[in-house]
Amino acid sequence: MNGRKCDICAGERFSPFETIQYRGMDINYLICDVCGLVFQHPSPSYQEIVFRVNAKRWTHDERRRDYWIDYIRAERMKKMLAQNVPPPRSILDVGCRYGHLMSTLGPGAKTTRVGLEENANLRNIAQKYAVGNQVYPNLGYIKGGFFDLITITHNLELLKKPSVTLYTLRRFTAPDGKLVVETPNFLVHPSLRRDSLYAFTAETLTNMLAVTGWEVIWLKRHGHPDHTKLDLYLTALCRPAERIARRLVLPPGEIKKKRRFGQLKRLFAMTIYGGGTDVDTTGGYMV
Numbered sequence: 001m002n003g004r005k006c007d008i009c010a011g012e013r014f015s016p017f018e019t020i021q022y023r024g025m026d027i028n029y030l031i032c033d034v035c036g037l038v039f040q041h042p043s044p045s046y047q048e049i050v051f052r053v054n055a056k057r058w059t060h061d062e063r064r065r066d067y068w069i070d071y072i073r074a075e076r077m078k079k080m081l082a083q084n085v086p087p088p089r090s091i092l093d094v095g096c097r098y099g100h101l102m103s104t105l106g107p108g109a110k111t112t113r114v115g116l117e118e119n120a121n122l123r124n125i126a127q128k129y130a131v132g133n134q135v136y137p138n139l140g141y142i143k144g145g146f147f148d149l150i151t152i153t154h155n156l157e158l159l160k161k162p163s164v165t166l167y168t169l170r171r172f173t174a175p176d177g178k179l180v181v182e183t184p185n186f187l188v189h190p191s192l193r194r195d196s197l198y199a200f201t202a203e204t205l206t207n208m209l210a211v212t213g214w215e216v217i218w219l220k221r222h223g224h225p226d227h228t229k230l231d232l233y234l235t236a237l238c239r240p241a242e243r244i245a246r247r248l249v250l251p252p253g254e255i256k257k258k259r260r261f262g263q264l265k266r267l268f269a270m271t272i273y274g275g276g277t278d279v280d281t282t283g284g285y286m287v
């Protein structure tokens, strides 16, 4: 399909998955026939993505809600990692938005905190959020260094080539360093919208981490902070793998059916228990 290759398995055979409408335009998602990765096709150019990220205008209330959710997510991630990750001496947050996560996970003047953020407004906020925060548009600005902890939360699905970013991050990880990835679980979360170029299941996320040199220590399905009853999100804690994996976890069959069921379950749970589930994103790291 125009020379496009799957970002996990490099396969070239895809099937139509779902089409959404955005301002009267069709946005198409395909599914890889081999590994089950779902992705937007065609994909916008890098320049177009950066333009969109910076052009977005928010009302005061939208911005306040977004800021609050980012803060809650950072607090919840701190609790989630408390058992497994010692306080890092250096942290790199890829798609750092307001700077909450890196400032929460690595507080104090002795921690090196570096954030990547393409949205100029957010970059400004993140820079000022805590003394010592260093914030750049993308990885190209970082000369080197080995980080104890790298985080990429609610950002992987926005990247044009997530496998390239994950693979590159290996070079910036300390030998005993860790990577934390969080992304919507698209079997339950709505996920498919203009800015989401990929949609992950637990299997496709595990596969993408494996082929880019990461070993998953644990992967959790959960709904925090939006819902306690639904597995809206996937969080994976990883360490550098000894070698790149060659064998993939097989995708579950009938992904379309599973997604339809997950969406019905979500709508049902929202009706019974309430709660919002569709948190939009304003920024991120975009290569």
Ligand SMILES: [Zn+2]
Pocket (backbone or CB within 6 Å): 006, 007, 008, 009, 010, 011, 032, 033, 034, 035, 036, 037
């Ligand atoms: Zn594939």
